[in-house]
Amino acid sequence: MKVPPGVSESDFAKAISEFEDAVGKEWVFTSDEDVALYRDPYSPFLGEPDELVASAAVAPDGVEQVQQVVRTANKYKIPIYPVSTGKNLGYGGAAPVYSGSVVLDLKRMNRVLEVNEENAYALVEPGVSYFDLYRYIQEKGLKLWVDVPDPGWGSPVGNALDRGGGYLMAHLRNHFDSHCGMEVVLANGEIIRTGMGAMPGAKTWQEYKTGFGPWVDGIFSQSNFGVVTKMGFWLMPEPEAYLSGTVYVPKHADLIPLVRILNYLENTRCTNGMPDLGSPLLQIPMVSEIDIWNRGEGPAPPDAELSGLLDKSEAGYSPELEAYAQRKGLTYWSCKLSFYGSPKANEANWEYAKEKFSAIPGAKFVDNESYKLPLTPEQREKVHKPQFGIPSLAMFSIGARSSTNPNPTNGHMWFSPIIPRTGEAIFEANRIFNEAAKEFGIPALRFSLPSTYWERAFIFIFAFPVTRDIETNKKDRAAFKKLVQRAAEHGWGEYRTAPAYQDTIMSTYSYNNHALLHFHETLKDAVDPSGILSAGRYGIWPKHLRKEQA
């Protein structure tokens, strides 16, 4: 049995025994076989001694058991690492940041505590998956949608605390922003409730976020200040109808007004679904088209002339490429808008959007799907399910055929910088990342378009492969860190990352001599003086480990 660093074998044995008393012997895992399940399947340290691994795992069934585990951990100074479902692959999975920690596996706390249809909210425990919550709503026949990430096997609590995103209306897509109220077990075992939940008998815990006084919810996300044991979420009332339409614009420079108008339409709530950018000329599918393209129902592959022009283009542009597009009637950019609401309102909003986009010379419009909701089974099979609040694991089924995936890797790490929501920023980021890729010896990027989860900023999401070759992984890790620095030099920070890079990324948030990190550390020392909770998570180390991490 592996023992956490700095803990004696006898103390660890006593702690394990107390964990067993708290949660039941069968829910404390110490065998190599059981503990191996908490490995990160996409670890960039595969096959290396530095792989981050747990020493044991404990799975409590309720908040009282969490309190007992935390108190025991405090007593013996055992590092513990809470996870909800541990399925945030590409961002670390269930493996602890501080190797040798005991995973506090909250999967048994999987109760949907309340779903209120009228006011569209839910209160759930951390082990509730998106599938669980979706099923609960379906079985009860409630007219509610859950904003799910893709893939959807994680939990609302874990995804929100990691600040993941989804695909429905703008105010719900940022999963942390759409939470309302938490229950948290602190490092000393004390329970707090945030927002209105701090008032005994509060009637609006899941309806009014901030309560009274400082709003502290944010410090429990991407952090290690407590164990979140309940969390409220706002849901989306099932709309009457869905409508989508796509605008196509002909020229490279049109991306700038396209984004500007899109922002106006989204920020005024004319369009209320997730916008979806693509490029017919550059053969970049919109997110909602990926399944269609993967089924072989996308556009024909580029002809030899276009292939040659694409290869020679710089950051997706050359005058010749643009001339080719005009000659062939291909458009440079596309943007699909989604509308949820009444059929009449959807139609009116789409008409208004067309009017606004018509300011771009040559803009064309295509009316896409128009569904009366709920979807029929046939319609369900055609759509990108998360855009209809349906969790899915379909993305794992892509790539079975060798022609599109000749050299499958062993996973990936997401490099995901946030950039301004402008066309200019898209061009600049492509240029900078392309240059950096060449400089750092990583495969060059084709022109890439950002994702539009967040309503006020774009996010680029790039997959760094994890291979079975240690030297390649070492090289890629070094390149990843350089890329983080290069992004920071241009003012672009990552929104989330795997444990291997959390210190690196936190170090780029360095305004005023890392004053923010120092504040995090001050909080850490105050609320978790023994440093037992998730040491190192998002770059926040407890005092006794700070020096060795420096």
Added chain:
Amino acid sequence: MASRREFLQMGVAALTLPIAAGGSLPSSISLSNGESSIPLYKMVFDERFAASRAFAKEAERLGVPIHGIKGDMTDLWYHDLYARWKEGPVAIAGMTAHGAIFCLERLAWDQRMRVVFRADHRVLPDGSIEHALSGPASMLRRAGRLSSERNWAEEIASIVTRCPPSRPQPSLANVIGPTVKHADDPDHLISWLIAPVHRG
């Protein structure tokens, strides 16, 4: 480095961690030769692939219920296994591409089940097929037949129905078989068996 959408076009990777030993499996059924094996709730196959269809056909002949998917296992899990596994763990087997078993294995972990047998079938550059098997020795005893067995998928179906109730240290076997790849098969299929584990 690929963008997220390029990545979604290429597919999500699945890592194979080694099969671990330990524990024992629950109830068993008796085979005609007197050996006992664990009962299979269903055998899963990918309707898109000829080898997988052959696997299913043999499973049906052996009397095991089958379930077809087309790459995505979400519906199988959501509409079937989710509820069945809530009632209690039951073993399933299959021949699929990597994505389906990658997901099913992780979902099974939460129900106290493990992959106890796995065979990776990879087409080699010369067109032959390498079968890399890991599992109980008694299951692997028949693996030698794969070296000459043109109907390897049927043979694998037979092997996965013979998982012993106890789970000894897993054995490994590597067998190169003749060229039998069907045009619509991918270069890598995986046969697998997920079974309940009682912790010792």
